[in-house]
Amino acid sequence: MTFPSEPRAVGRDLPRRDGAVKVLGTATYAHETPLVNAAHLHAVQATIARGRVTALDTAAAEALDGVVAVLTPGTAERLASTEDRELAALQGEEVAFRGQVVALVVADSSEVARQAAALVRVEYAQQEHDAELRADREDLYAPETVNPDFPTDTAEGDVDAAMAAAEVSVEETYTTAMYHNNPMEPHATAALWEPAGDGLLTLWDSTQGVHSTRAVLASVFGLDEARVRVVCPYVGGGFGSKGQPHVNVVLAAMAARAVPGRPVRLALTRQQMFSLTGYRTPTIQRCRLAADRTGRLTAVAIDVVELTSRIKEFAEQSGVPARMMYASPNRRTTHRLAALDVPVPSWMRAPGECPGMFGPEVAMDELAERLGMDPVELRIRNEPGVEPGSGKPFSSRNLVGCLREGAARFDWSRRDPRPGVRRRGDWLVGTGVAASTYPVSRMPKSTATVRREGERYVAEIGAADLGTGTWTTLAQIAADALGVPVDRVEVRIGDTDYPMASVAGGSSGMTTWGSAVVEAAGAFRARYGSEPPDGAEASGTVGPPDERHAMHAFGAQFAEAHVHLDTGEVRVPRLLGVFAAGRIINPRTARSQFVGGMTMGLSMALHEKSVLDPRTGHVVNHDFAEYHIAANADVGTIEAHWLAEHDPHVNAVGSKGIGEIGIVGTAAAVSNAVWHACGVRVRDLPISLDKVL
Numbered sequence: 001m002t003f004p005s006e007p008r009a010v011g012r013d014l015p016r017r018d019g020a021v022k023v024l025g026t027a028t029y030a031h032e033t034p035l036v037n038a039a040h041l042h043a044v045q046a047t048i049a050r051g052r053v054t055a056l057d058t059a060a061a062e063a064l065d066g067v068v069a070v071l072t073p074g075t076a077e078r079l080a081s082t083e084d085r086e087l088a089a090l091q092g093e094e095v096a097f098r099g100q101v102v103a104l105v106v107a108d109s110s111e112v113a114r115q116a117a118a119l120v121r122v123e124y125a126q127q128e129h130d131a132e133l134r135a136d137r138e139d140l141y142a143p144e145t146v147n148p149d150f151p152t153d154t155a156e157g158d159v160d161a162a163m164a165a166a167e168v169s170v171e172e173t174y175t176t177a178m179y180h181n182n183p184m185e186p187h188a189t190a191a192l193w194e195p196a197g198d199g200l201l202t203l204w205d206s207t208q209g210v211h212s213t214r215a216v217l218a219s220v221f222g223l224d225e226a227r228v229r230v231v232c233p234y235v236g237g238g239f240g241s242k243g244q245p246h247v248n249v250v251l252a253a254m255a256a257r258a259v260p261g262r263p264v265r266l267a268l269t270r271q272q273m274f275s276l277t278g279y280r281t282p283t284i285q286r287c288r289l290a291a292d293r294t295g296r297l298t299a300v301a302i303d304v305v306e307l308t309s310r311i312k313e314f315a316e317q318s319g320v321p322a323r324m325m326y327a328s329p330n331r332r333t334t335h336r337l338a339a340l341d342v343p344v345p346s347w348m349r350a351p352g353e354c355p356g357m358f359g360p361e362v363a364m365d366e367l368a369e370r371l372g373m374d375p376v377e378l379r380i381r382n383e384p385g386v387e388p389g390s391g392k393p394f395s396s397r398n399l400v401g402c403l404r405e406g407a408a409r410f411d412w413s414r415r416d417p418r419p420g421v422r423r424r425g426d427w428l429v430g431t432g433v434a435a436s437t438y439p440v441s442r443m444p445k446s447t448a449t450v451r452r453e454g455e456r457y458v459a460e461i462g463a464a465d466l467g468t469g470t471w472t473t474l475a476q477i478a479a480d481a482l483g484v485p486v487d488r489v490e491v492r493i494g495d496t497d498y499p500m501a502s503v504a505g506g507s508s509g510m511t512t513w514g515s516a517v518v519e520a521a522g523a524f525r526a527r528y529g530s531e532p533p534d535g536a537e538a539s540g541t542v543g544p545p546d547e548r549h550a551m552h553a554f555g556a557q558f559a560e561a562h563v564h565l566d567t568g569e570v571r572v573p574r575l576l577g578v579f580a581a582g583r584i585i586n587p588r589t590a591r592s593q594f595v596g597g598m599t600m601g602l603s604m605a606l607h608e609k610s611v612l613d614p615r616t617g618h619v620v621n622h623d624f625a626e627y628h629i630a631a632n633a634d635v636g637t638i639e640a641h642w643l644a645e646h647d648p649h650v651n652a653v654g655s656k657g658i659g660e661i662g663i664v665g666t667a668a669a670v671s672n673a674v675w676h677a678c679g680v681r682v683r684d685l686p687i688s689l690d691k692v693l
């Protein structure tokens, strides 16, 4: 389907349609769903990392005024499917990680539910657990594939021989920390079965995908999908942690059936999110680069060691970006996992690319240093003509354009390459650069319906808006595809009653749902011409992606770092990113996503680290008091720019995804800037002051 080459609504800086209700506090989030006589839930969590529950005493909890029920493995219903062990709530006595749910209190208020949960007495038969990731573990294994379905290992040429023969080389180990997704809105679900305990299950859930949540819940409870409705108009962030339902959604549905006729609400606490809703695995990356004197790469290698949980495999694809980023005749990428007694890891913003561009992009800076070459030029020199590995042409690849534009904007040409020589008062000052990339994904299934309702045109699709701008940008796409003014278009999303939409993940939303809307609008115009009657309606489904091209977005990140001479305190007063991400649908919501991603990257560089104590299997800093994220005072100037890029191969609109690329490369740029400031290479995130002193 075609899209106007000079769109009128797409590209405009329109304010968010959902902005006013959010600012006024009237947007209804899952936990605020108006429901009569709702009961509240609170989970009881295991305090051991491995073993069995031998006794559960719920008497004191049940005796508390206002407690409706306490669900335990002894009283909870048997689920139809327990194949996904993360979701098999209260199905047995086994404890597989610290924080696992062992009982669930249903009460008249959230306060009573929480108090009662503390009164449940649990006894355990503890087994020895193992929660320590090390690269020298003997039980590391190669998963069958890495997420979502990439080969685990790749090899081309002979990296060892190229390293041995190299004029210049780098061989170092880089590590990224365990990180927890921390959206502002915690995971929350309201649930109701109608009629009582049977019939239709309605879930008001904070999710990145209503249809995918419905599919999983229907399978877990053995229901026809038509008997499950999932509603989610607003999401207070997810960053991947709401990309698939976690155990809290199952618990809510289970409890709603256990108290017939009553709706229930479950909002996890911030601390509970640290064990129940996913996180990013720590990574240990052995990176090798070899080059000739002119800076041409002769070998690129990354061997990644990560963790997964013993009950469910999650294999972060951190070695994947090194497969396509730069040209090299010899290349090797591997992934190895340790299956530990830890909570189940999951998606977190730019899974794969985010951790996987840290080691290689710092290694490129180290190589530039050894070559005596500018790090921007080194990257440009290794630009591939086609996608390494696949040999496919790029649909568009403007990494060089991003690097040059960023260098010009950042005044890079005046940079003195020597480390540790610039002082401003008590601070050492440096600048650094790193590249970004993120794949363009189009999900296989999504359908939109377009309808004329009086003077308005309505576009319906079960898409999600995580704060990303979908309410607004889908209207812009629909308006141009229909050839009508954008203020006559109404968008309806976030409900399984609307046509099937893919999950808001992998930065695929606009490509996928936008394509469905363009198809629906095309069918609508073909059927009704320019005078559609009231009630006129047409649907369209996203087509298959272009298989002939390699499709990725690219970017260049520049950072300025200050390191205090006496204390080692690191400050980043300026970040600048230039991105090539196809057509930008709305500059306002796009800038917000780029800047948000870069802020999260800054936070990863300087602050974030989940501390898992191997003695207990417990993330000890499991709240905002101790898990540090960048706050306002930590963030200086962040500029996001983009190149005018229209890529006709990615989709009719020409847009690539932008939700994730902003976090990719930021931490490497900061580490490279810190080295330039003070001469210390920090290969281990976060860059805390002890590492530069």
Ligand code: MOS
Residues within 6 Å of the ligand: 208, 238, 239, 240, 241, 243, 347, 348, 349, 350, 351, 504, 505, 506, 507
């Ligand atoms: Mo994103 S981590 O693919 O929701």
